[in-house]
Amino acid sequence: MELSQIKYFVVLAQTLHFTRAAETCNVSQPALTRAIQKLEQELGGPLFLRERSHTQLTELGQLVRPSLERTLAAARDARSQADAFRRRETSPLRIGLEYSVPTAVLTPVLSALRRQNTEIELTLRQGSQAQLSEQMLAGEIDLSLLVNGPDLPERMHRWDMFSERYVLLCPPEHRFREHERVTVPDLAEECLLLHEDAACPLRRYVSDLFEQNGVRPRRQHFGSSLEQILEMVHASLGVSLAGERLPATAPVLRRPIDAEQATRSVVLAVVAGRQLGPTAALCVKLLRARAWTQDSKAEAA
Numbered sequence: 001m002e003l004s005q006i007k008y009f010v011v012l013a014q015t016l017h018f019t020r021a022a023e024t025c026n027v028s029q030p031a032l033t034r035a036i037q038k039l040e041q042e043l044g045g046p047l048f049l050r051e052r053s054h055t056q057l058t059e060l061g062q063l064v065r066p067s068l069e070r071t072l073a074a075a076r077d078a079r080s081q082a083d084a085f086r087r088r089e090t091s092p093l094r095i096g097l098e099y100s101v102p103t104a105v106l107t108p109v110l111s112a113l114r115r116q117n118t119e120i121e122l123t124l125r126q127g128s129q130a131q132l133s134e135q136m137l138a139g140e141i142d143l144s145l146l147v148n149g150p151d152l153p154e155r156m157h158r159w160d161m162f163s164e165r166y167v168l169l170c171p172p173e174h175r176f177r178e179h180e181r182v183t184v185p186d187l188a189e190e191c192l193l194l195h196e197d198a199a200c201p202l203r204r205y206v207s208d209l210f211e212q213n214g215v216r217p218r219r220q221h222f223g224s225s226l227e228q229i230l231e232m233v234h235a236s237l238g239v240s241l242a243g244e245r246l247p248a249t250a251p252v253l254r255r256p257i258d259a260e261q262a263t264r265s266v267v268l269a270v271v272a273g274r275q276l277g278p279t280a281a282l283c284v285k286l287l288r289a290r291a292w293t294q295d296s297k298a299e300a301a
Contacts, residue, residue, distance in 0.1 A: 003075055005039040006068045008032050009047065013065050016048075016055045091277025092121040096132035096144030099200035101266060102226065104247045105145065105162075109286045117279060126225075128199035136271050142280035143287075147201040148265040157272040162245070162292035163265045166205065167254045169230070169246075170239040174253060181258040188215040191238030193229045196222040201264065202241050209259055 012021040012032070022029040040047050047061035057065065093113075097103060103124060114120060125132070125141060133153050135141040145161065146152065168182045170190075176182055188210060194203045210216060221238055223229040229240050230249055241257070243264065256262065268287050270276065276284065 001039065001042055002035075003072070005035045006072050006075075008035045009039055009061075010065075010069055010072050012036065012048065012055075013057055013061065013069075016057075018055065091279045092123065092142075093277075093279045093283055094123045094125065094141045094143075095283070096135065096141045096146075097124065097126050098129050098132060098144065098146045099126060099195050099197060100202040100226065100243060101145050101147065102243070102246050105245055105266075109283065109290060112286050113279070113283055116282065120279060128197055129201075130199060133269075136269070139274075142276055143268060143270045143284055146267055146269050148267045149201075152267075152269065155272055156269045158267040158269045159288055161266045161268050161287065161290075163263055164243040164245050166202075166241050166257050166262050166264065167244050167246075168239055168257060169233050169242055169249075169252050169254060171233060171236045172251045172253045174236075174239070176239070176255050177253055179255055181256045183258045184209055184213040185215055187239070187257070188213075188217055190217075191219040191221060192217050193221050193223065193232045193238045193240040195226075195229065196224050205264070206241060209257075209261075213259075 008021065008025055008027075011024050012018065015021045015024065018029050018033060022032040025032060036047065043060065043064060045060045046058050047064070049056050049058055095106065097106075106124075110120075110122070125135070127135075129146050129149070129151060132141060132144045132146065133156060136144060137153070137155065146158075148158070148160070152158065168176065168187065170176050176186075179186070192206065194200065194206065197203070206217075219238070221232060223232060226242075226246075230252065232238060233240055233252055243266075244254075268284065270284065
């Protein structure tokens with residue numbers, strides 16, 4: 001059963017006149033007649049009674065008419081929605097941020113996006129790299145900022161955004177205020193405040209760092225968000241680590257980590273070959289065009 005056959009049936013059911021129906025459908029009368037006959041063969045019986053110049057629906061025609069009219073209306077509605085989708089100037093924007101990548105890195109880009117598009121429908125999600133990658137592949141997230149690593153799926157297309165050092169966070173009165181840099185053995189003596197999810201890149205970094213240096217943490221506390229961890233730092237419950245682009249959170253003191261591997265790279269990831277909506281595509285463009293190096297210099301100043 002073809003959509004054109006359904007259209008011809010509906011028009012003919014309304015006009016009950018083969019010639020006028022053919023003109024309305026912009027086809028020849030023989031073509032319309034053949035389409036109706038084919039539809040009748042598929043449905044197993046005549047749909048119209050033809051009595052000289054008079055045409056009327058059969059009982060079967062009356063029975064199937066509501067269903068075929070709904071089918072035609074649904075097809076037209078779908079086409080209308082598709083046309084509107086292609087013409088749209090805005091679309092939902094769903095961004096994923098891997099644990100420890102602060103939302104603040106998006107602020108300049110989101111501000112620029114807001115100036116260009118006042119109808120943003122924004123959703124921010126935080127999770128592990130595996131969780132966000134799965135959601136991107138499932139079409140639930142448009143793009144993500146992730147810590148670059150070997151586990152990123154091959155289907156992800158990525159662009160380098162920025163590199164940053166890991167820094168230690170501690171209360172201002174902490175003994176590390178006298179240190180220019182903090183060594184791994186010194187760090188191991190402290191109570192570490194980490195994300196409860198072992199997939200957090202900062203937590204993985206600390207574990208690898210301790211393993212490489214043959215030390216173990218004295219004690220650890222865990223939180224489910226960066227906000228909770230910072231509050232624990234403020235309360236002098238321990239020390240934590242963060243990327244240096246984490247916005248200033250007075251009265252927290254920052255100190256560099258004295259280790260060979262003390263930097264990380266953050267990438268923008270999207271599903272390769274997948275077309276993005278206009279808002280997400282613009283966001284990717286703005287992210288890629290941003291002068292991240294200049295931002296880092298400004299923050300350091």
